[in-house]
Amino acid sequence: MxxxxxxxxxxxxxxxxxxxxxxxxxxxxxxxxxxxxxxxxxxxxxxxxxxxxxxxxxxxxxxxxxxxxxxxxxxxxxxxxxxxxxxxxxxxxxxxxxxxxxxxxxxxxxxxxxxxxxxxxxxxxxxxxxxxxxxxxxxxxxxxxxxxxxxxxxxxxxxxxxxxxxxxxxxxxxxxxxxxxxxxxxxxxxxxxxxxxxxxxxxxxxxxxxxxxxxxxxxxxxxxxxxxxxxxxxxxxxxxxFIPYIKEDLLKNTAYHQVQGAIEKLQALPANYNVQVNPREINLFYLEKGSRDRIIFDGDYFGLAEGTRKWSESSLMEEVESHPERFSPNxxxxxxxxxxxxxxxxxxxxxxxxxxxxxxxxxxxxxxxxxxxxxxxxxVLMITSKQKGKLDRLHVSVNQLFTDRHALINRKVREISDIPIDFSPEREHLIEQFKRLYELAEKTDKSFLNAVKAQEVKQIKGLNKLEKRLLKAQKRKLEDHVERLTALHNELFPNGSLQERSSNFSQWYHQYGSGFIELLLQNLDPLDARFKVITV
Structure with missing residues (x-):
């Protein structure tokens, strides 16, 4: 391991x-x-x-x-x-x-x-x-x-x-x-x-x-x-x-006011973070057999969003005291x-x-x-020794695994291609050529300057298109390599997502039994704030 x-x-x-x-x-x-x-x-x-x-x-x-x-x-x-x-x-x-x-x-x-x-x-x-x-x-x-x-x-x-x-x-x-x-x-x-x-x-x-x-x-x-x-x-x-806090949420909406304020502070930060959950004025559901309905207040009475129940403030407080188990926090x-x-x-x-x-x-x-x-x-990303062997033969490192699949394939095709698939030198050479034309353009009218700019853009776009076509041609030539890399990446990242969000523990227990859990207990440490990759 x-x-x-x-x-x-x-x-x-x-x-x-x-x-x-x-x-x-x-x-x-x-x-x-x-x-x-x-x-x-x-x-x-x-x-x-x-x-x-x-x-x-x-x-x-x-x-x-x-x-x-x-x-x-x-x-x-x-x-x-x-x-x-x-x-x-x-x-x-x-x-x-x-x-x-x-x-x-x-x-x-x-x-x-x-x-x-x-x-x-x-x-x-x-x-x-x-x-x-x-x-x-x-x-x-x-x-x-x-x-x-x-x-x-x-x-x-x-x-x-x-x-x-x-x-x-x-x-x-x-x-x-x-x-x-x-x-x-x-x-x-x-x-x-x-x-x-x-x-x-x-x-x-x-x-x-x-x-x-x-x-x-x-x-x-x-x-x-x-x-x-x-x-x-x-x-x-x-x-x-939890009864006092149930009443607090029903009568004073403390969670709503405090969380809403925190969200506003969070959104005011330069990073512009996304809000995960927005609060409601009342953050409780009412639990009955077969139903869990939101509790709301219309200004006069408390009730359920589905309209099936209605309480005055005093009757709802009695309900909380008598049956707190019916009140479910969101x-x-x-x-x-x-x-x-x-x-x-x-x-x-x-x-x-x-x-x-x-x-x-x-x-x-x-x-x-x-x-x-x-x-x-x-x-955690779990990798079998067989999968690790394939990765080694494809010369893919653990860090490279987390690259977008399309970008990873393009990168590996460029690496293993027997011809260079990088037109950066040609682009640089083209830019140098146009510097002389810009010097001439500075000495004449604006229309010629615009024509030079347009021609430069056109030729660079042409080079970019040629580079993409060459990459595509090499992908076809290296089709076996591309297919193997695609299949392996899909095994480790099902549907482009993390393995841990899709696979079930039985996939590994089926092979290793309780030894799989022992392996996790021996190797995981949440205080080590890094993503773990385990090869077994």
């Missing part, structure tokens, strides 16, 4: 906002609490020391309830119990309930969290650090999560026929996943690790009644040995801790919910997640809740 690294900016797949954050650009310093490095965690721990014992007790008890019917490791049970103690803190990531984990980066998120906890334990042995995966059980974007890819094929779940798909996905029944299981099993074929994957899928989705319990089982099966604690925020006991309010119920020090997420977290500092301050440090998760 070999590990190589590439700067995130050099990959071309990360926004200017995230690259500037990683570069610690001064202009962004007011949008986050403190930048994550090992030494900075000392101040973060001190700031989070105010997390109350009562909150810890509720968290530990509710998690114990959530794990009642799940067989897990001693390490995880120990971590759940430790959350009740004042010297214990969490490192958290979150993700949707994608079918069979969805894209590869699901694993990279969790491994990043686990490995950071290990690093912090070495640096601060007097404290305990718990890796947490927050399941996005209340999301309702079913089409985003109902599939995974394996062997270039898409395995898609149509969803239960007896329920609507508009409600919280975590509550959805896992009925009718037998067909997906059968198709996946057939594609896996024989083999030890194929059997493990088959059993893992069937155990998770055919023996658990809903998507929440299935996902918890699956993540636990993969990472319980590392003490991973899996949190379901769709929990009445945890939601009760993408901007959920970070506050996490930090209210977790003794959390750092949130690890992808570039898109960190982009909207960077809108939240003023909101956290107004809510008097410490904002966690923000750390970009590890990103």
């Amino acid at each position: 070999t590990l190589e690294t590439v700067d995130f900016k050099s990959t071309g797949y990360f926004s200017d906002l995230i690259c500037d954050y990683l570069s610690k650009k001064e202009a962004l310093s007011s949008f986050y609490n403190r930048y994550p490095d090992v030494n900075a965690f000392k101040a973060q721990i001190e700031e989070k020391e105010g997390f109350t014992d009562s909150h810890r007790k509720v968290l530990s008890e509710q998690l114990s309830d959530q794990y009642t019917h799940l067989e897990t490791s001693g390490a995880t049970l120990s971590n759940i119990a430790a959350l009740a103690k004042p010297n214990t803190y969490t490192i958290t990531t979150g993700h949707q309930l994608n079918l069979f984990t969805g894209p590869l980066y699901f694993l990279y998120k969790i491994v990043s969290v686990i490995n950071l906890c290990k690093t912090l334990k070495e640096a601060y042995p007097q404290h305990h650090f718990v890796p947490v995966y927050w399941m996005a059980t209340e999301d309702h974007d079913f089409e985003e999560i109902n599939f995974f890819n394996f062997n270039g094929k898409k395995f898609q779940w149509q969803g239960p026929e007896d329920e609507t798909q508009g409600g919280a996905v975590g509550r959805m029944s896992t009925h009718h996943l037998e067909e997906v299981a059968a198709l996946f099993t057939a594609e896996l074929g024989p083999g030890k690790f194929a059997e493990e994957l088959r059993d893992l899928f069937k155990e998770a989705y055919l023996k658990h009644p809903d998507l929440t319990s299935a996902t918890r089982f699956l993540a636990n099966a993969l990472f319980a040995g590392q003490g991973l604690v899996i949190v379901d925020g769709d929990d009445p006991g945890l939601k009760r801790e 993408v901007l309010l959920r970070p506050l919910y996490q930090e209210v119920i977790l003794p959390n020090l750092c949130y690890i997420g992808g570039g898109g997640e960190l982009a909207y977290w960077l809108e939240l500092r003023d909101f956290f301050e107004a809510s008097e809740v410490p904002m966690p440090m923000l750390l970009l998760r590890d990103s």
